Amino acid sequence: MNQKNAIEVKNLIKKYNNDSVALNIEDLNIPYGSIFGLLGPNGAGKSTFINILAGLTIKNSGSIKICEIDIDSNPKTSRAMIGVVPQEINIDPFFTPIEILDIQAGFYGIRKKEMKNKEILEELNLSEKANAYSRSLSGGMKRRLMVAKAMVHNPPVLVLDEPTAGVDVELRKKLWTYIKKLNSQGITIILTTHYLEEAEKLCDHIAVINKGKLVACDKKDTLLSLIDIKEIQIKLSQPLLKVPKNLKDFIISKNKELLVIRYSKSKISTGKIIDRIIRNNLKIEDLSTRETDLEDIFLKLLDN
């Protein structure tokens, strides 16, 4: 079966001022209904990609479809399929949230009686502030208003550029809840982030871009299973004086009684490692394990 995608990219190339290639993506599909994380170091090409989707930057070649609509043949229709929440908060402090949404809806040619701006504010818990000056909103409310602004034309795809950059932990969690709620209503979410924890908690699909190229793109769980490494930290009851022979390939650091042991899960089990420790007459006082996280994957991919 041919799965339909919210975004389909083929042979996309973008160069700035005929310089080196900023983006070169052969093939990228973002499934409908996913929360898709776009990761990559600074300068990787994430904003360029988002700006091309949003119609703000012109690509050099290749094709992009948003909800099966080609952005070159049908620029207006394809743009209506997508809402973009930029990184910087850009709301006029002298307008009220409802006025801001009405103006934004006007840009999309939505008629007054068709506007659902009150409902959108309610959805984002901003009803109480609908008629307050936007400058009186808290940081979190302003962020939510940015999301509301991107939703005025009811797009099936929502793009969030670094939605929680510089945001405190509590607000970050609230924003995650909103993003999940929008997704549960069927909206495909694309977000860039440099918080790996955010991608790990929120996204079901992840793409990693480095130097303009896609270095990974898969379901999050598939990506996580790529890494075969496990780490355990062991506290012995006494300092380790000499590293035993049958553990020397696994101990990556030792500091008195503290050992960090790293091994390949497919080659040896945690039980066998512990057996070897006990067979050397070493007593374990405490043990903690660390599972693979996105950081390991990320570092490995950027290393290649």
Ligand code: ADP
């Ligand atoms: P990211 O969002 O991942 O940090 P960008 O898309 O901003 O990456 O940048 C990708 C590359 O394109 C970088 O090398 C950057 O310097 C270059 N670039 C981005 N915008 C412009 C521009 N307006 N003019 C020239 N080069 C640019």
